[in-house]
Amino acid sequence: MKLPRIYVALDYHNRIQADAMVSQLDPQRVGLKVGKELFTTEGPDWVAEQVERGFSVFLDLKFHDIPNTVAKAVAAAARLNVDIINVHASGGLKMMQAAKQALADVEKPPLLIAVTVLTSMDETDLQGIGIDRSVEQQVLKLAQLAEQAGLDGVVCSAQEAEMLHQRFGNEFKLVTPGIRPADAQRDDQKRTLTPSEAVDRGVDYMVIGRPITQSDNPHQTVLQLLAELDND
Numbered sequence: 001m002k003l004p005r006i007y008v009a010l011d012y013h014n015r016i017q018a019d020a021m022v023s024q025l026d027p028q029r030v031g032l033k034v035g036k037e038l039f040t041t042e043g044p045d046w047v048a049e050q051v052e053r054g055f056s057v058f059l060d061l062k063f064h065d066i067p068n069t070v071a072k073a074v075a076a077a078a079r080l081n082v083d084i085i086n087v088h089a090s091g092g093l094k095m096m097q098a099a100k101q102a103l104a105d106v107e108k109p110p111l112l113i114a115v116t117v118l119t120s121m122d123e124t125d126l127q128g129i130g131i132d133r134s135v136e137q138q139v140l141k142l143a144q145l146a147e148q149a150g151l152d153g154v155v156c157s158a159q160e161a162e163m164l165h166q167r168f169g170n171e172f173k174l175v176t177p178g179i180r181p182a183d184a185q186r187d188d189q190k191r192t193l194t195p196s197e198a199v200d201r202g203v204d205y206m207v208i209g210r211p212i213t214q215s216d217n218p219h220q221t222v223l224q225l226l227a228e229l230d231n232d
């Protein structure tokens with residue numbers, strides 16, 4: 001199945017808020033990205049409802065723990081029939097290999113991807129956690145580990161997309177948050193690009209939250225964003 005190019009980040013507290021947004025979205029045009037806040041409040045049943053309604057779901061729980069624990073969490077996530085799940089690449093090779101192995105017997109496994117460097121971080125933030133590499137070097141290092149572990153791709157900034165596709169090829173999927181239309185606020189995102197810049201750099205799937213969810217007309221904003229991608 002071909003996955004949608006845009007996943008709308010549903011950073012909401014509960015199903016009342018999330019349902020109000022989802023009712024304005026078309027499953028033929030966009031997917032839903034469900035993160036920690038909404039999942040913690042509403043749990044797997046709400047996710048399953050969205051899958052039943054025909055939405056492609058990216059379950060963005062960014063697992064990061066010892067290999068055994070992550071493997072079990074990944075297996076549980078795969079049972080929800082979502083299309084994309086993720087782990088933190090900084091959990092290391094063995095953790096990612098265990099995550100991959102957990103999907104070995106799943107009939108239709110989701111894409112399993114690894115978060116490299118959060119798009120809210122720049123080089124100064126990396127230094128703050130004791131990493132004295134450039135952002136690009138750190139993204140490349142973690143993407144190498146993800147590829148070695150057999151994962152399907154990574155979460156990165158669109159700024160690193162060209163470099164990663166050149167290094168790992170187009171089958172290695174790149175999922176990019178930090179997408180901001182030219183006139184939008186950056187909020188807490190530091191490594192941003194516009195949708196058309198992201199397409200130019202070969203991004204596979206974009207995660208877009210506030211520019212859609214805080215707009216006056218989310219449906220119209222989605223149509224404009226898709227038109228920008230098609231015109232590029």
Ligand SMILES: O=c1ccn([C@@H]2O[C@H](COP(=O)(O)O)[C@@H](O)[C@H]2O)c(=O)[nH]1
Pocket residue numbers: 009010011035115117118119120155156177178179187189207208209210211
């Ligand atoms: O590196 C990362 C990984 C995940 N995210 C998530 O994407 C969305 C972005 O939302 P915006 O409102 O478009 O900023 C959000 O749910 C994050 O948890 C990320 O931003 N960066």
